[in-house]
Amino acid sequence: MKEDKAVKEPNAAHERLSRKEYEKELARLHVELVKLQEWVVYSGAKICIVFEGRDGAGKGGTIKAITERVSPRIFRVVALPAPTEREKTQMYVQRYLPHLPAAGEIMLFDRSWYNRAGVERVMGFCTEEQATTFLKGVPLVERAIIDSGVILIKYWLEVGQEEQTRRLEARIHDERKIWKLSPMDLRSYSRWYDYSRARDEMFEATDTDIAPWHVVHSDDKRRARLNLISHLLSSIPYKAVPREKVKLPKRQKAGDYRESDRPLRYVPERF
Numbered sequence: 001m002k003e004d005k006a007v008k009e010p011n012a013a014h015e016r017l018s019r020k021e022y023e024k025e026l027a028r029l030h031v032e033l034v035k036l037q038e039w040v041v042y043s044g045a046k047i048c049i050v051f052e053g054r055d056g057a058g059k060g061g062t063i064k065a066i067t068e069r070v071s072p073r074i075f076r077v078v079a080l081p082a083p084t085e086r087e088k089t090q091m092y093v094q095r096y097l098p099h100l101p102a103a104g105e106i107m108l109f110d111r112s113w114y115n116r117a118g119v120e121r122v123m124g125f126c127t128e129e130q131a132t133t134f135l136k137g138v139p140l141v142e143r144a145i146i147d148s149g150v151i152l153i154k155y156w157l158e159v160g161q162e163e164q165t166r167r168l169e170a171r172i173h174d175e176r177k178i179w180k181l182s183p184m185d186l187r188s189y190s191r192w193y194d195y196s197r198a199r200d201e202m203f204e205a206t207d208t209d210i211a212p213w214h215v216v217h218s219d220d221k222r223r224a225r226l227n228l229i230s231h232l233l234s235s236i237p238y239k240a241v242p243r244e245k246v247k248l249p250k251r252q253k254a255g256d257y258r259e260s261d262r263p264l265r266y267v268p269e270r271f
Contacts (some may be wrong), residue, residue, distance in 0.1 A: 006110040024221040029229045030069040037070050039238035044103035046150045053157030055185045058218045063108050065225045079110040117202040122194045126155045135205035142211040156215045163219045
């Protein structure tokens with residue numbers, strides 16, 4: 001984004017990626033994510049990935065695509081609830097610091113300390129002075145994080161107005177998705193340009209050489225996920241680590257074991 005601060009519309013000439021193409025490429029990327037996982041454990045690397053973006057931009061689905069084939073003990077998702085009364089009195093970033101990675105961990109923040117630059121600022125949960133202070137100080141905090149040995153990668157998922165409307169309406173009408181639609185989503189939906197201004201100021205203040213923002217156009221969820229995962233893998237200097245050849249051992253013989261006659265409560269087979 002140092003080359004182009006504007007968030008431009010994606011190339012409309014792209015056709016939506018078919019499910020078959022998507023699943024084939026995602027399977028290949030999953031293999032690489034497993035290699036990344038093994039390298040992180042082997043090397044003791046510490047990786048922190050921040051996911052931000054508008055409501056309905058696809059942050060949760062992208063995180064799920066990253067984590068579905070790896071260990072939740074290594075790839076750990078952080079999605080903090082609203083702060084407690086005690087946390088509201090702390091230094092703003094304080095409640096996020098305990099969730100930064102230790103050696104051998106990859107922490108994925110589904111929203112992060114940048115709440116202060118976005119939803120809190122736009123919806124009036126903090127003052128303009130607090131937001132300005134945050135934007136001034138967060139590059140220093142991120143430098144300290146990086147200086148401690150953490151690989152910090154920040155993504156902003158950008159969705160267009162029409163596609164955001166379509167996705168939020170789908171949440172209203174699909175009972176499988178209704179839990180995704182919060183009162184805050186409804187309140188913030190009409191504030192598109194307030195969020196745009198807040199985003200632009202956030203980029204201006206926090207898109208630094210050591211911790212740049214990477215923008216992912218996400219109107220096509222499948223392309224967005226593949227593009228982001230590919231970029232993530234290219235941003236980390238991982239490599240395949242030695243593996244011992246795996247061979248299943250022989251099972252023990254039954255000996256005097258006999259199946260129990262005790263009746264078991266099986267789940268009814270309805271399908």
